[in-house]
Amino acid sequence: MAKWATLAEAIAAHVHDGDCVALEGFTHLIPFAAGHEIIRQGLRDLSLVRMTPDIIYDQLIGSGCAKKLTFSWGGNPGVGSLHRFRDAVENSWPRPLAIEERSHSDLANAYVAGAANLPFAMLRGYAGSDFPRVNDQIRSITCPFTGEVLAATPAVRTDVTIIHAQKADSKGNVLLWGILGVQKEAVLAAKRAIVTVEERVHTLDAPPNACVLPSWVVTAVCEVPRGATPSYAHGYYERDNVFYRAWDKISRDRELFVQWVRRNILETRDFAEYLRLQGEAKEQAILP
């Protein structure tokens, strides 16, 4: 059964140095608050996994939390590059970052394999591309029935998966809707799962077939309103496109980035304080 906890308690209890961690979300419901808390608690040597690492991974990588990244598309969606990610790959700053690069189709299949407790994913993919040359984990398997050669890649199994969702009930059953990405599979492929939610409700009132994660597959659930900001939560708030654009400037410069992390994450108590700070900055038009 999921335990209700504060985000700080959940991260401290369930995320450890050296863990393999996925904070999933496909543009929607990105667990920003949880990422900030990982930075705030100074976790190190994480092997991060994510199909679409975006700003929160840029912040984690730039803060030196990660030693490895497994991914299939790393960018600032709608804006451009992830400059902290690029600085880590191109210049090893603030530390070298090992990368394991795959395609979306592969990683999606690999989460499915992890959720299904299978050792590998299988897909029609990679033939003729340069990926197998740079990633020796991309191999092949021959179909025992037809002889067709298919790509085989390792399943994703994480120590911890963290997602953000719209609601959880008092027992810790979680409901999410809208663009779902691979969140359900990522939770089921994890040893432990932390879910932050917009609100705690008495009952979910979810229709049949809704995407519900039962309490007993979730380790900890935390109420963090606006916890996906600056991404969006369908039915709650819009994406803050201004922040995504502003991040391009902040992240280009090491010094500016370090200052931003210190002021907005390390020197704030929690995400609520961060949001207050951001709100004040916006009122004074010193973005963000």
Added chain:
Amino acid sequence: MSLSYTSDEMMTVAAARMLWNGAVCFVGIGLPSTAANLARLTHAPDAVLIYESGPIGAKPSVLPLSIGDGNLAETADTVVSTPEIFRYWLQGGRVDVGFLGAAQLDRFANLNTTVVGSYEKPQVRLPGAGGAPEISSSAKEVLIVVKHSKRTLVSKVDFITSVGFGTGGDAREKLGLAGKGPVAVITDLCILRPDPVSHELEVASIHPGVDRKAVADSTGWQIRFAEKCAVTEAPRATALEVLRDLKARTAAAHGAQRDQA
């Protein structure tokens, strides 16, 4: 309304024309998404737009900024998970057209969105594959939209992220890929199509007012012009009007959010 238009508008209109009504189209973000939505709003109202984040049959009222914008989900016939999009819909053989962009494209229409320079010590680390490798192998055919420059159209890509025709000739056929590969590359100067035998891209149609030298000077290999190289039909007033409306609505929507924030 004047019929003057920009080279970007010419590119988008030419790309939109390639999409037929009823086509099931897997759409990349950016230029492909603009072209696919223009097609849907003009001659192809029944085109089915699929985005890799999960929306099937998306009918966005404004252009999405990111591949997972809420407007895509709200206007879609259905929204499925990302594994389902790739497994049942793309690999399942249900996609007629993959609509892609790229940072680099070579003479055999191989695409690079991974690195400029060597993989181990890249000059520029690009975002990576996303859905493109399997779109380019599994969609029944592929359309590519890129701005024409020597940096983009190179003789040989630094990294094959998504395979077009490999080393040319029957290389793609030998790989046993499900789809037939790129059928056209639409740029702001011209339309390139693969030669039926060598599969090297050649200019099939030049946009009005563009001369051959400009195309040759902007291409990173000795570009050939098809024997029957045509002149692309200029954009019609209706298409331009719809495109400009769409862009104005998009700017207003994303701008409005800026004022709120």
